[in-house]
Amino acid sequence: MAIPKRNADPKNVAAGARTFLVTSSTANRRRILQSDRSARLFIRVLYDYRVQGKFRLHEFVVMANHFHILITVDSGTTIERAVQLVKGGFSFRAGREFGMKPP
Numbered sequence: 473m474a475i476p477k478r479n480a481d482p483k484n485v486a487a488g489a490r491t492f493l494v495t496s497s498t499a500n501r502r503r504i505l506q507s508d509r510s511a512r513l514f515i516r517v518l519y520d521y522r523v524q525g526k527f528r529l530h531e532f533v534v535m536a537n538h539f540h541i542l543i544t545v546d547s548g549t550t551i552e553r554a555v556q557l558v559k560g561g562f563s564f565r566a567g568r569e570f571g572m573k574p575p
Contacts, residue, residue, distance in 0.1 A: 488547045491530070494555055497538040504572070506536035513569065514539065517561045527554045 498504050505511050511534050518541065522529040528544040545554050566572040 489528075489544050490551070491542065491544040492551050494541045494543065494551070495538060496555060496559065501537045503536040504566075505534055505539065509570070510566065513565060514562050517558060517565060521554075521557055521561065526557055 505514055514534055515532075518529055518532060521527060527549065530542040530544065532541040533539065541558070543551075543554060545551055563572075
């Protein structure tokens with residue numbers, strides 16, 4: 473079976489805004505989002521990037537070891553970059569605010 477080609481290069485994107493349902497797990501499926509403190513920080517990260525205009529956030533669900541987000545990105549942003557911002561932003565802020573270390 474052939475590996476599907478990714479069309480994330482902005483010059484290949486025909487549409488302007490694109491909406492995605494993203495599901496992603498925490499590292500090693502650890503239950504780091506189970507505590508209210510961590511879940512609230514994750515939600516703050518989502519809201520902060522929404523306010524900055526990185527993406528439009530429609531809906532989200534935060535579970536103990538994964539999350540679901542429904543977001544729209546414009547033609548200048550890839551979905552991969554938006555997810556990188558969310559996960560990397562949470563990781564950075566969790567390390568700074570809670571002293572969490574990556575696995």
